[in-house]
Amino acid sequence: LQSEETPWLYSSWADGLNEITLPLLGKNDAPTSFTVQLHFANARKDGEPSQFDVTFNGEAVLENVELLPVGDGEADQKSTVVHEIKNVKVTDNLVIELVAKQSVPVLNAIQIIRER
Numbered sequence: 450l451q452s453e454e455t456p457w458l459y460s461s462w463a464d465g466l467n468e469i470t471l472p473l474l475g476k477n478d479a480p481t482s483f484t485v486q487l488h489f490a491n492a493r494k495d496g497e498p499s500q501f502d503v504t505f506n507g508e509a510v511l512e513n514v515e516l517l518p519v520g521d522g523e524a525d526q527k528s529t530v531v532h533e534i535k536n537v538k539v540t541d542n543l544v545i546e547l548v549a550k551q552s553v554p555v556l557n558a559i560q561i562i563r564e565r
Contacts, residue, residue, distance in 0.1 A: 458558040459490040459529055465553045471543045473561065480540040481563060487545075488558035490529045491516035500551040503532075506544050510534050516555055529557075536564065 463469075473483065491499060496518050503511040511532055537543065543561070547554035 458488050462490070462555050462557045464555055466547055466556050467549075467554070468544060468546045469559075471545070471559070471561065472541065473539050473543050474541050476541070478541075480538060482535075483537045483539055483543070484533060484535045484562045484564055485537050485543070485545075486558075486560040486562075487511075487532045487534075487556065488529065488560070489514065489516055489532070489555060490557050491518055491555055497552050499553055499555055500549075501554040502548040502550065504544075504546045504548065505534070505537055506539075506542075507546075510537075513550070514554075 474481065485505070487503065498518060499516040501514055502509060503514060511534070514530075514532070516530070545559070547556060
């Protein structure tokens with residue numbers, strides 16, 4: 450992998466994930482904002498590229514995320530992509546949806562940091 454700092458994040462993935470609900474706040478917690486990092490790397494060696502949109506709680510945050518398949522003999526050369534979305538307002542849960550446009554979405558890791 451071409452990620453020097455955290456290659457272990459890309460050793461597994463959720464293939465075909467459509468939606469994940471993350472409970473970030475309790476019922477007595479005040480609404481707050483978070484920074485969300487989404488980590489992607491396509492480990493597939495064949496097939497068509499994966500293309501999808503990403504929504505947070507129904508609002509589009511990323512459009513046309515594209516992950517290209519890795520060619521034969523290039524498995525160690527797959528690139529990683531990290532998208533960071535700041536100031537994500539949350540009142541209880543964060544619902545992340547991957548909306549497929551082509552092939553199957555792939556997600557490797559999510560990092561969520563409460564903003565101060």
